Amino acid sequence: MSFDVPEDRNYLESHEWTTLEEDTVTVGITDFAQDELGDVVFVELPSEGDTVTAGDTFGVIESIKAVSDLYAPVSGEVTAVNEALFDQPELVNDDPFGDGWMLKINVSDDDTSDSLLTAAEYADQIA
Amino acid sequence: MIYEQARYTEGEDKHEPLLSEKDDTTINVGGDDSPLPDSLTRDELSLPALSEPEIARHYTRLSQMNWSIESGPYPLGSCTMKYNPKFTEDIAADPSAAIHPDRRAETAQGNLGMLYGLQEFLGTIGGMDAVTLQPPAGAAGEFTGILVAKAYHEAHGNDKSEVIIPASAHGTNFATAAMAGYEVVELPSAEDGRVDVDALEAAVSEDTAALMLTNPNTVGLFERDIVEIAEMVHDVGGLLYYDGANLNALLGRGRPGDMGFDIMHYNVHKTFATPHGGGGPGAGPVGVVEKLAPYLPSPQVEQTDNGFELFEPEQSIGKVHGFSGNWLVLIKAYAYIARLGDEGLLDASAKAVLNANYLASQIDLEVPYGPFHHEFAATAGDRDAADLAKRMLDFGVHPPTTKWPEMVPEAMLTEPTEIENQASLDDLAEAFNIAFGDSEDAIQQAPSRTTAKRIDQASAARNPRLSWHRLK
Amino acid sequence: MTNGHTDGSPFAPHTDEETAEMLDILGVEQEADLFDIPGDVAFDGKLGIDSRTEQEIRTELSRLFGRNDELVEFMGRGHYAHYVPSIVNHLSLRAEFLTSYTQYQPEITQGFLQVLFEYQSMLVELTGLPIANCSMYDAATSLAEASLLANRVRSTSGDTVLVPEQLRSGKRSVLENYVAGVDMQIETYAMDDGNASIEDIQSVVGDETVAIYAENPTLRGTIEESLSEIGAIAHENDALFILGSDLVALSLLQEPKSVGADVVVGEAGVLGLGSSYGMGLGIFATKEEFLRQVPGRLVGVSEDADDRRAYTLTLQTREQHIRKERATSNICTNQAWVALRTAIHTAWLGPDGLVSLAEDSVTNAASLASDIDEISGYRAPVHDRHHFREFVVRTDQPATAIASDLEAEGFAVHVVGEHELQVCITDVNVHAADELVAAFLEVRQ
Known part of the structure; x- marks a missing residue:
């Protein structure tokens, strides 16, 4: 089976994707990750204004058969949360790179994140 | 065999209505006639007000929409679904035994005598020196056993922080160790499906409080290196814990105590045929070797010149159940063991292992690991094991445990137990084979002959509706 | 095999011919050849347990139980x-209920799932709290699990649970065993003429309190008069209010929700079980916000492929078989059949x-x-x-x-x-x- 790995973003080994616009990073999970999880039934996310730390967990995603931690790709303040996921967690399955996004993070100056994967590198990882 | 399950259907949208849809009566509570001031009472209460015939019909219909071991084969791996002998229910219903748990020992000699007798039976069967009957389920037994291990280590000044558990173990093992405050060290399996002795060698250390092991393991294999494994754990001052879920394979043929295990729990609702009751109650007695006996829960029953007495073990961990555990279940276990005796217990394990091997030989699915005992893990290969299970429901059998253990891809863990004869094993095999050979389309449509068709699990979890109040 | 025989299991139906044929198909001489138990740990089968007939065992145990004094x-x-009305026995002993397993295949076990859903609903009605699980072992283990829940959701504020001085020693001991693994502390508050002393609760409660436990009725049978105050004190201190009761008391006494209870625990087996030497049925009900922290099984509503209402175990990712060491509890086998009896008894009343x-x-x-x-x-x-x-x-x-x-x-x-x-x-x-x-x-x- 082949999975979408859009070229226009970066990835974590733990299957989150990120895009960077100005100082703001948007985070979600990959097509591969949503397929592994199966039907997503619940997403727990931080609130706007919370801070997250690169490499630490920022939330939890639950499917019928599994539960996984979500890892922050960068450090910073949460500026937006996709509240639609609270009522429609299936958006993560239906459109993981679009409507299934989770957080927007305003990257802090002392952000220590590095080693994000390129699309090609991530595609290799899940191959 | 073809199976059409009962299905009462009302209107387009539901089956047997809820009690609350049959009647919902709200009454005022408190007021002038109340023996209590209104400040101490609730205001109102809404419950169904139905006559006895209406209630009888409701529950009878619900029972008809439910599968059971008396309906047909129920080969759930690791669950040991045996026939539950009727006479044990009649004994458990003895009004003379229905007494209060705080009765003085002198006035409760009958109940204490039964408890003592069962302690003795279980100790002998497991090769253990002392047994507590208090834990109300297998998981509670595990918790009790690990607490006993912890108390032992603390009393001996052993600084232990880890419990080692094979990756293929029952999920309860991991949860139990964590509840007791231990770190879990997960042990990979060797290629042959057994404990990887080299990996264990690397994992054991002075920090090892215990190794929790199921034997035969969760794919039915006997851990042939058990003596060496026990030595490795004992050499670092650790204890060996036996998960009794698979004891049915060993009855009369091998005793955990003789293999070097220090602690074990028994699942009497598996091995000793007490009814599962739709999820419980079970009972999870725990046996230990002599050096651990002083730490067992309180009270224990002993026999003295004065009859049966209760005593608190010297360094008891205290209690794991508010009273004496699941009393009614314990009675049934005693009666079952007494009925079988030595010969019957040996025959139970013989026929359980014979049945598993025979069934495996009659199905088209591959069984990657062997020689297995009372259960086997077949693989559905590139099919989805859970989907095949749904198809099996249409053929008058319950499917096996699916997708576990994970060491077998798309596992169908199957344990027919000794109670099936050749003909019903053939029925089971046919259900396996039909499902395995069916088109993907037919599989996705299944089940079609059960009360409910395929149920949307995601909908239940995304929008939790957990009481009838949410449906109004 | 027949029921008269004593040299094998009467519950293994194989005839000798059948056994021989099965062995033949497997290519072995005898059942023992199928076992892979090394000689040094094999056992010779001599346990010393004599098989008795059904009738003999009934006589033996009837005599034994007769040794209990008639009081x-x-x-x-x-x-x-x-x-316990007769209908409870007759319906609950129907084999379709009694000899059924946990509902891991919901399509074929709708009956028991509906029973458990109705039981949960009765608890929701009696407690006023929207979430009730389908059983814990007993009141003591329910209290212990509720304390662990409080610790999980209030771990930032501390680690102490306050309990009444008058608490059954067995219940206290179970609580101690469950909370020791997460290093929680137990402190007691004094009683004032049978009931909780509000003054004393005020003096013992603090930042480190994650839960206050009270019982209504109390261990000595008194009815609490200040539950709302206890609830308020708990919430002022960012702690949960855990209330212990039983199914009959809940029908009359103040509704837990109305006094601010966050978790209700206690004994439901007071209906349906009768005197059973301490066997129980633990109540566990709580608020929506703690849904994902609830231990044990939950039955929920869904739809089947025909769009009809269907019941299923749900939110199972909380449980040990999926979440392993991160599960909310290790509980698995519970008291489902007792819940059935309790539900029938409640419906009958x-x-x-x-x-x-x-x-x-x-x-x-x-x-x-x-x-x-x-x-x-x-x-x-x-x-x-x-x-x-x-x-x-x-x-x-x-x-x-x-x-x-x-x-x-x-x-x-x-x-x-x-x-x-x-x-x-x-x-x-x-x-x-x-x-x-x-x-x-x-x-x-």
Whole structure:
């Protein structure tokens, strides 16, 4: 089976994707990750204004058969949360790179994140 | 065999209505006639007000929409679904035994005598020196056993922080160790499906409080290196814990105590045929070797010149159940063991292992690991094991445990137990084979002959509706 | 095999011919060849347990249980017997219920799932809290699990659970065992004439408190009068309010929701089980916000492929078989069949029957206490409170001597202090209340 790995973003080994616009990073999970999880039934996310730390967990995603931690790709303040996921967690399955996004993070100056994967590198990882 | 399950259907949208849809009566509570001031009472209460015939019909219909071991084969791996002998229910219903748990020992000699007798039976069967009957389920037994291990280590000044558990173990093992405050060290399996002795060698250390092991393991294999494994754990001052879920394979043929295990729990609702009751109650007695006996829960029953007495073990961990555990279940276990005796217990394990091997030989699915005992893990290969299970429901059998253990891809863990004869094993095999050979389309449509068709699990979890109040 | 035989399992149906054929297909001579147990750990089968016939075992155990003294029990303190109508036995013993497993294949087990869903709903109605699981082992383990829940959701504020000084020692011991693994502390607050001392709770509560536990009725049978204050104190201190009760009491006493309870625990087996030597059915109900922290199984509603309502175990990712060491609890096998019995009993009583039973628990206790109080040498009830089912009697003579003499008269009561007895009255023993009073009179020295 082949999975979408859009070229226009970066990835974590733990299957989150990120895009960077100005100082703001948007985070979600990959097509591969949503397929592994199966039907997503619940997403727990931080609130706007919370801070997250690169490499630490920022939330939890639950499917019928599994539960996984979500890892922050960068450090910073949460500026937006996709509240639609609270009522429609299936958006993560239906459109993981679009409507299934989770957080927007305003990257802090002392952000220590590095080693994000390129699309090609991530595609290799899940191959 | 073809199976059409009962299905009462009302209107387009539901089956047997809820009690609350049959009647919902709200009454005022408190007021002038109340023996209590209104400040101490609730205001109102809404419950169904139905006559006895209406209630009888409701529950009878619900029972008809439910599968059971008396309906047909129920080969759930690791669950040991045996026939539950009727006479044990009649004994458990003895009004003379229905007494209060705080009765003085002198006035409760009958109940204490039964408890003592069962302690003795279980100790002998497991090769253990002392047994507590208090834990109300297998998981509670595990918790009790690990607490006993912890108390032992603390009393001996052993600084232990880890419990080692094979990756293929029952999920309860991991949860139990964590509840007791231990770190879990997960042990990979060797290629042959057994404990990887080299990996264990690397994992054991002075920090090892215990190794929790199921034997035969969760794919039915006997851990042939058990003596060496026990030595490795004992050499670092650790204890060996036996998960009794698979004891049915060993009855009369091998005793955990003789293999070097220090602690074990028994699942009497598996091995000793007490009814599962739709999820419980079970009972999870725990046996230990002599050096651990002083730490067992309180009270224990002993026999003295004065009859049966209760005593608190010297360094008891205290209690794991508010009273004496699941009393009614314990009675049934005693009666079952007494009925079988030595010969019957040996025959139970013989026929359980014979049945598993025979069934495996009659199905088209591959069984990657062997020689297995009372259960086997077949693989559905590139099919989805859970989907095949749904198809099996249409053929008058319950499917096996699916997708576990994970060491077998798309596992169908199957344990027919000794109670099936050749003909019903053939029925089971046919259900396996039909499902395995069916088109993907037919599989996705299944089940079609059960009360409910395929149920949307995601909908239940995304929008939790957990009481009838949410449906109004 | 036949039921008369004793040289094999009567519950393994194989004929000799059948066994031989199966062995032949497998290419082995005998069953023993199928076992892979090394010789050094193999056992010879000589356990020394003689097989008995069904009839012999019934006689043996009937004789054994006959050794229990025949006493009319006026006992409670956490284990209560109410009359269980015949319908409970007849319906719950239907094999389709009794011999069924956990509902891991919901399509074929809709009946039991609906039973459990209805049981959860009854608890939701009685507690006022929207989430109830489909059972814990007993009241003690429910309290322990509730404390662990409080610790998980309030771990930032501390690690102490406050419990009443008057707590059954067994319940306290279970609690200690469960919370030790997460290094929680247990502190007690004092009682004031049977009920929780609000003053003392105020003085012990603090930043480190994650939960306050109170019981209604209390261990000594008194009815709490300040539950709302306890709830308020808990919430002011960012702690949960855990309330312990039982199914009958809940039908009459203040609704837990109305007094701010965050978790309700206690005993549901007071209906459906009868006296069963301490066997129970733990209540566990809580608020929506703690849904994903609930231990044990939950039954929810969904739809099947025909779009009809269907029931299923849900939110299973909380449980040990998926989340392993991060599960909310290790509980797996629970008390489902007891929940079935309790639900049938509750349905049979209906709202009026249930509330009457509860009201009788108040009036009968008051009336029996007053009758005993009239006898010189006794004072009852000791506490100047309303009582539910049970009350404490002060005795001039040593309580053990009185209890022992009452036993000789055919009655069992609790000794709870040097000069204190505890007496419990329900619909099961109310017929003998006058005789108990006469016995109290008789044994007075």
